[in-house]
Amino acid sequence: MDFNIILQNSGISILLFVICAYYAYKLLVLKDYKSVRSREEKPPKDIDGYCRAAGLIVVFFGISTLVMAGLVLFSPLAGLVQIIICTAIMAVMWKKVTDKYV
Numbered sequence: 001m002d003f004n005i006i007l008q009n010s011g012i013s014i015l016l017f018v019i020c021a022y023y024a025y026k027l028l029v030l031k032d033y034k035s036v037r038s039r040e041e042k043p044p045k046d047i048d049g050y051c052r053a054a055g056l057i058v059v060f061f062g063i064s065t066l067v068m069a070g071l072v073l074f075s076p077l078a079g080l081v082q083i084i085i086c087t088a089i090m091a092v093m094w095k096k097v098t099d100k101y102v
Contacts, residue, residue, distance in 0.1 A: 006073065013069035013079075020062030027055030042102075050101040057097065061090045 026032045044050035064086035072079035
């Protein structure tokens, strides 16, 4: 496989991984919860706990997109199924975090 084929098949997934890494950095290191919440919403009860939990969820999704980028090169259907399952898991985890900290 050459580099152009990899970028054609996995470029958007790799870009999504970079975006997830950026938001994970903002949450885990900078504790910037406002980057993932609306400015009008009230702040979480425990900002450090919320940032840690939300950051770990974003890390999980980032790693999932990186795995999908690799799977798509071998089996597009496997990559699609994997990212759908991981998105559903992320949604459930995000709901639990918002219920706990907001």
